[in-house]
Each structure stands twice: as structure tokens, then as C-alpha cells.
Amino acid sequence: MSRTDVPAQAAAPQAQVVAPRAGAQARWQVRRRRPGMLAAAVACIAVCVAGNWWYWTQNGERQQVLELARDVPAGHVIKDRDLQAASVALDPSMKVVGVQQRGEVVGMRAVSTLRAGALLHPQEVTRRSLVKAGEQKVRIALKSGQMPQLKPADTVQVVFTGDVASSSGAAKSEDPSNPQTVTVRVVWVGAAPESSGEQVVDVAVDKAQGPKLAAQAAAGDVALAVNGAGG
Structure with a gap:
């Protein structure tokens, strides 16, 4: 008996893998990656803010000003030991007394009670004579x-x-x-x-x-x- 070839279509069927459509695959990838991208963006913003804050506090324009080393009651003469230098970053609109004016401030009187740790303001001291002639x-x-x-x-x-x-x-x-x-x-x-x-x-x-x-x-x-x- 002669050997008869089996037709190709009669052979056992093989599983066929159908690739998803390109559009659906792209949408799935976008949905999968979006939470990670948002988290990365938030982290990046936080790092930038923290870096700017650190740079300003460490390298901002600082000034040498006078600070009260102890309480000075109103009317008292300010002595050199009542003052100390402080390095601070200030708003340009804030009026304070610089360390270069220390010699001028010593010997003046406190207009009001000055508290230790506070910066010295020009309006808080005076050279006016408190007891006049007569x-x-x-x-x-x-x-x-x-x-x-x-x-x-x-x-x-x-x-x-x-x-x-x-x-x-x-x-x-x-x-x-x-x-x-x-x-x-x-x-x-x-x-x-x-x-x-x-x-x-x-x-x-x-x-x-x-x-x-x-x-x-x-x-x-x-x-x-x-x-x-x-x-």
C-alpha cells in the first residue's frame, strides 16, 4: 500500500498568538507608568524647594548687626557688655543697628525696656539730655x-x-x-x-x-x- 501524504490542512492545529493592537498597548503602558511619574515629579519638586531653602539660609546675604546680650531697663545707659554681634539675613526694609555703630550706641539711653536676644533698632535708643538746665x-x-x-x-x-x-x-x-x-x-x-x-x-x-x-x-x-x- 502506497504511503499517502497527509494534507497540510489536516495536520494538528497550532496555537496562534495574536498580538494586541498597538493603540491598546500604548494606553496600557501610559496607565501603568503614570503613578510612578507623578511620584517622581513630586519628589523632584520637594528636593528643589529644600535645596533652595538650604542655599538661602547658608549663603543668603547676611548682615552683622547688634543684639542685646541682656535686658536693659528703660532709661538705663547702654554699656558695651549689654551688646553682642549677630549675623542674620534681614529683609531690606527692616531697620536695625549694625555692628559698626557699636561705639555710637554705647553711652546712649534705652527709650524702652530692651530684652535680651532682640535686635537693636535705632528708635530704641536716644542721646537726648534727660535732665535739662534749670x-x-x-x-x-x-x-x-x-x-x-x-x-x-x-x-x-x-x-x-x-x-x-x-x-x-x-x-x-x-x-x-x-x-x-x-x-x-x-x-x-x-x-x-x-x-x-x-x-x-x-x-x-x-x-x-x-x-x-x-x-x-x-x-x-x-x-x-x-x-x-x-x-
Whole structure:
């Protein structure tokens, strides 16, 4: 019997692999890669921001300025040991005192209480004479609760609360409804001592009124009256 060849179409069928369409494959790859790309972009932005911040803090334009090394009460003379140098990056609009002005600042007075660690501003110091010609300086001590908020250069009234000696030396009782007063200018405000609870303030007064004010202050027969805003 002769050998008969099997037709090609009768042979066992082979599995055929159908390649996906190019468009579908591209969309699948885009969907697969998009989360990774977003994460990489976010990480890149974070690195850039951190790098810019580090560069600014390390290499930004810094200035040598004066900083308070300790607290300086209002009215006190500023000493060299009260100051120290600080290197800071500042906004150009911020007014501070540079280290080159240290010699000028020493010997000036604090207009208000200066706190340790704060930068020194030009408006916080003055060279104005606190006690002028024809004036006397008198120290007044009051209980801390009786002391209003004061700063150097404030003008206040001192009210005599006790008997005021007359020109003949005899004590004269004052009308409580119309007490004697004297106008003074604040030159220094002290801190409240912890022991006595009193706070002191130095005032400049006309020398004609100085002795009377000093006597009343020594007896504790004074009070301070401060005008409100606008007089």
C-alpha cells in the first residue's frame, strides 16, 4: 500500500498568538507608568524647594548687626557688655543697628525696656539730655500696683497726697478735692523689686519745685496722674 501524504490542512492545529493592537498597548503602558511619574515629579519638586531653602539660609546675604546680650531697663545707659554681634539675613526694609555703630550706641539711653536676644533698632535708643538746665532729678517710689505704664520722655503730673509745708514752716492741710500737683518728665523707669514690691521712677522737675517734690516723695505722699491719648 502506497504511503499517502497527509494534507497540510489536516495536520494538528497550532496555537496562534495574536498580538494586541498597538493603540491598546500604548494606553496600557501610559496607565501603568503614570503613578510612578507623578511620584517622581513630586519628589523632584520637594528636593528643589529644600535645596533652595538650604542655599538661602547658608549663603543668603547676611548682615552683622547688634543684639542685646541682656535686658536693659528703660532709661538705663547702654554699656558695651549689654551688646553682642549677630549675623542674620534681614529683609531690606527692616531697620536695625549694625555692628559698626557699636561705639555710637554705647553711652546712649534705652527709650524702652530692651530684652535680651532682640535686635537693636535705632528708635530704641536716644542721646537726648534727660535732665535739662534749670531742672532737678527726683526719685519717686510707688507700690507696683500704683505705677502706671511709663516710659522715658512721658510727661505726667505728680499729685501731693499729704500735708505740704507752707513758707512759714507750718504744716498746712490740703483740700482733697483740689490737691497740689507738679508737672514732671519721666527720665527713667526701674523694675519692681521682689522684696519690697515698690517700683521707682526718676523724674525731671523744675528746680523751684524740686525740694518740695523730694520731701513729699520721701514721705510717700505722692501719686502719679497720666493723661490719656489726646491729652
